[in-house]
Amino acid sequence: MLEKNIDLSNKRILVTGAAGFIGSNLCMELIKRYKDCKILGIDNMNDYYDVGIKKDRLTHLVSDNFELIEGSIADKALITKIFDDFKPEVVVNLAAQAGVRYSIENPDAYIESNIIGFYNILEACRHSYDECGGADNGGCGCAGDSGDGQYKGVQHLVYASSSSVYGSNKKIPYSVEDKVDNPVSLYAATKKSNELLAHSYSKLYGIPSTGLRFFTVYGPAGRPDMAYFGFTNKLVKGETIKIFNYGNCKRDFTFVDDIVEGVIGVMQKAPDENENGVKYKVYNIGNNDPVNLLDFVDILQQELIRAKVLPEDYDFEAHKELVPMQPGDVEITYADVTALQEDFGFKPDTPLRDGLRKFAEWYKQYYG
Ligand SMILES: NC(=O)c1ccc[n+]([C@@H]2O[C@H](COP(=O)([O-])OP(=O)(O)OC[C@H]3O[C@@H](n4cnc5c(N)ncnc54)[C@H](O)[C@@H]3O)[C@@H](O)[C@H]2O)c1
Numbered sequence: 001m002l003e004k005n006i007d008l009s010n011k012r013i014l015v016t017g018a019a020g021f022i023g024s025n026l027c028m029e030l031i032k033r034y035k036d037c038k039i040l041g042i043d044n045m046n047d048y049y050d051v052g053i054k055k056d057r058l059t060h061l062v063s064d065n066f067e068l069i070e071g072s073i074a075d076k077a078l079i080t081k082i083f084d085d086f087k088p089e090v091v092v093n094l095a096a097q098a099g100v101r102y103s104i105e106n107p108d109a110y111i112e113s114n115i116i117g118f119y120n121i122l123e124a125c126r127h128s129y130d131e132c133g134g135a136d137n138g139g140c141g142c143a144g145d146s147g148d149g150q151y152k153g154v155q156h157l158v159y160a161s162s163s164s165v166y167g168s169n170k171k172i173p174y175s176v177e178d179k180v181d182n183p184v185s186l187y188a189a190t191k192k193s194n195e196l197l198a199h200s201y202s203k204l205y206g207i208p209s210t211g212l213r214f215f216t217v218y219g220p221a222g223r224p225d226m227a228y229f230g231f232t233n234k235l236v237k238g239e240t241i242k243i244f245n246y247g248n249c250k251r252d253f254t255f256v257d258d259i260v261e262g263v264i265g266v267m268q269k270a271p272d273e274n275e276n277g278v279k280y281k282v283y284n285i286g287n288n289d290p291v292n293l294l295d296f297v298d299i300l301q302q303e304l305i306r307a308k309v310l311p312e313d314y315d316f317e318a319h320k321e322l323v324p325m326q327p328g329d330v331e332i333t334y335a336d337v338t339a340l341q342e343d344f345g346f347k348p349d350t351p352l353r354d355g356l357r358k359f360a361e362w363y364k365q366y367y368g
Helices: 021-033 051-059 076-086 107-127 186-205 227-236 256-267 293-306 338-344 352-367
Strands: 012-016 038-043 066-070 090-093 156-162 209-214 241-243 280-285 320-322
Touching (some): 021 256, 038 076, 076 107, 107 156, 186 280, 227 241
Parallel strands (some): 090 156, 156 209, 241 320
16 A cells, blocks of 8 residues: 555645536535645536536535636636645646547537646646746656645646546456557547646656546436436436447446545555656546446436336336447446555445435435
């Protein structure tokens, strides 16, 4: 196990995408656990999916130590100002245009948020070392504990990557040691680019960075564009759900609380220099237990009936259609989480039924 080198209890933490599914859950947990830390969230509240859900998530973040700025990480002047004023010590970049299929429809959104936005975050991290004169000397190496009260820049940049970087890789489970040069969507390519950009900035300016490849995250107040949520909406309306690749897809569904636990663990350990002299790490965070889509849908349906979202006698078979694969999709995602376990002694372990039960109960309570 690695030893923690960042104490979050009194830190200034910047979370981008704070009104998002994972971001809001992360902020909620940070608020609960670390009463003395200061959390600044930024989110552009875009309408890629129902903004009402984003607003609702924010109602759970009302706290003295949380503030939200509505704006885009693609706005360089805003990001520079936020870093100058707030002086974050830990940065968690979750803001992104998510979704694989939408990147076919609206590629611009991916380049703007995932490439330009992430670049702005990296540049701001780089210049966070300016006051101690280090950034231009290839990293001053002082991105350590600012115990003397003086701001010494960003001590750790944690950012969301994705299981989609494994693209059409055949070898499973997916390991962080595997080559990831076969993206099959623009979304995947932007996430892989984030890892490459972070590596170069870690090397050039000494920014300690950790990329997290999340695997199909689900849970209460999740993303309506994701299959489990979309299926639920359709079933409620009596519409037919399309199960891609004739149901022969497997996903490593990961409950959002496990993701948050993983992110908080990782935030507390900025990577040491690796053999190439770079403070850089990448981890998978996934359930390590892929489930066939048909089995997933079956459990979802049972839990929707249990939560009274669907009636007892719902004719599920009549609302299910097996269809071919969609462009950009992959057949299986399966996380090898050995590195996460070895370094943090943690592995996601919420059983799918428990997680879907929480989603179904939330759905009933939210939509009535
Ligand atoms: N949920 C998953 O299954 C999953 C899987 C792999 C990776 N990820 C990654 O995890 C991160 C969080 O995902 P999520 O599921 O919470 O998605 P989300 O869409 O719910 O959250 C992202 C948030 O970022 C905001 N945002 C988008 N562009 C922005 C910009 N330019 N400036 C400021 N805010 C912006 C959105 O309004 C949204 O609230 C994303 O980077 C995503 O790519 C998610």
